[in-house]
Amino acid sequence: MKRERVKPDLTIYNSLLxxxxxxxxxxxxxAVIDDMIAVGILPDRQSYHHVLHASRWSPLEATWETLEKMVDRxxxxxxxxxxxxxxxITTTEGVELALQFMHEMAKRGFTSDLxxxxxxxxxxxxxxxxxxAIDIAQNFEAHSVRRIDSEAWISCLVSSAELFYADGVQKCWEKAIHEMNLTxxxxxxxxxxxxCARHGLADLATDVIRVLRSIGVDWQEHHFAPLLEAFARVGKLKEAFGTLHLLRSNGIVPLPETTQPITDILKGDVDAVDGVWKILDELRDEGHTIDAAAINTVIEASIALGDLQRAVGAYKAFxxxxxxxDVETFNHLLQGCINTCHRxxxxxxxxxLKQANVRPNALTYERTILLCLTQPTYEDAFFYLEEMKAQKIVPPLRVYDAIIRTCVVAGDSRYSLALAELEQCGYTLSRGLIRFVAANRSSS
Structure with missing residues (x-):
């Protein structure tokens, strides 16, 4: 064009830019901007916008220089x-600076770009x-006919959930799932x-469980554990116990940790423990199967309250x-026996346990051994220790610790055998145990 003396116009230059x-x-x-000025064509706002866009991967100083050139021109x-x-600015994660420019836009009467x-x-x-993030989104939609997209709302939902921000989770879930029909x-x-579990948002947790099923996710124990905790946190024990029935009906075995929120509530008040039976009676009359885990919460809470008699009464109510x-039932009761030395x-x-064909687990053997060690004659502790090893169960460190301490106090030389087994299992002697053996062995 220049060779043919055809003068480029602003449109040509902006197209090049x-x-x-x-x-x-x-x-x-x-270079194009300089050429424009050299031939007498002044860059317009769009020209500088192209320069700003071209500098998007350059240091931020290039953006400020372009802005200064615009003002100078x-x-x-x-x-x-x-x-x-x-x-x-957002590419460098400068959220404060981005907010500053958004505020400056508002002061000049400009509407923020979507x-x-x-x-x-x-x-x-x-x-x-x-x-x-949620405040910015709500403020934009309050002053604009345009709407924030689904990706932004889901980002707000995820961020709120990761920080346990209950109000944000509720707002974003309602907006994204119910208003925008997102999945x-x-x-x-x-x-x-x-x-939901942290803040007792039982209704929202129930809705999440519904959504999980609607998107084809197979329900698992870790889906229902937060729901049960949400019910327990707001005192909806009937719904919490009903959730246990729902788990079992879907082939899910409740873990001891699943029912822990219920136990935590019950063990704080004897009246709450007694009130459980009314709830269980109502559920039974409504046709629900009373899960063993439900009665186990009463037993565990009673043990925590130091009431072994109440725990045994709950055991007889099965x-x-x-x-x-189940095995957890017997494990809780054995802990009560240990607490009261009731061999x-x-x-x-x-x-x-044997008559009910319940298979003992590692915790059952551990508590049985500890119970034996509460008695003046503790020979059976070694019998159960050998039976535990015969079942291919590695005895935990606390079992050896208790055996060693008991033998040392009684002057029983078998503590040295327990020490040797402890090291063979790969455990390390604690300083407290070393000091205890050293102090009591000499006195014995």
Missing amino acids: ACIAEEGLPLEAW GVPPNEQTYALIIKR TATQDVIKLAAHLNFPRL PDEGTCIAVLHT REYASKP ELGDKLLLD
Whole structure:
């Protein structure tokens, strides 16, 4: 064109700048600007926007230099200028600076660009500022006919859930799932469930369980544990016990940790323990199967309250509810026997365990051994230790610790054998045990 003396116009130059900007070539963009000025064509606002876009991968100083050039040339920034600047800032995770420019836009009467706003929202959520992200999103939608996209709202939901921000989780779940009909993934649902458990959001947790089923996720124990905790935290024990029935009906075996929130509530008040039977009676009359885990919470709470008699009474109630005790039932009761040194009851429980065809686990053997060690004659502790090893169960360190301490105090030389076995199992002697053996062995 120049060779044929055809003078390029502003449109031609801006087209060249657009091409260069797309490739991210700031030096070439400034060369075109210089050429424009040399032939007497003044760059307009769009020209400088192309330069800003071309500098998106350059240090942030290049953006400020372009802004200064615009001001020097008498080209004031507009909404698009600010949008390009904010988008550039968000790539460096400068959320405070981005907010500063958004505030400056508002002072000048400009409406924030949707894309730039969404970038700031997602950045704030990524940097663990969910409250800020949600406030920006709600403020934008309150003053604009346009709406924040689904990705930004899901980012706010995930960020809120990861920080257990209950208010944010509730707002974002309602917005994303119910208003926008979005489908969260399983990871997001689990994070929301954890927040529900922490803050007792039972209704929301129930809705999350529904969504999990709707997206084709097979229900698992770790899905229901937060739901049960949410019920327990707000005192909805009937719903919590009903959840145990729901687990079992879906082929899920409740773990001891699953029912721990219920136990934590019950063991704080004897009246709460007694009130459980009314709830269980109601559930039974409504046709629900009373799970063994439900009665186990009463037993464990009674043991924690130091009431072994109440715990045994709960154990005898299994037949009334057409339920059967499991290994956790006997483990809780054995702990009560240890606390009261009641070896006779422990022996009866072990007999019941065998008659019920319940397979003892490592904790059963451990507590049986510890119960034997509470007696003046503790020979059976070694018998159960050998039986434990015969079942291919490695005795835990605390078993050896208790055996060694008992033998040392009694002057029983078999403590040295226990010490040798302890080391063979790969355990390390604690300083406290070393000092105890040294102090008591000499006195014995």
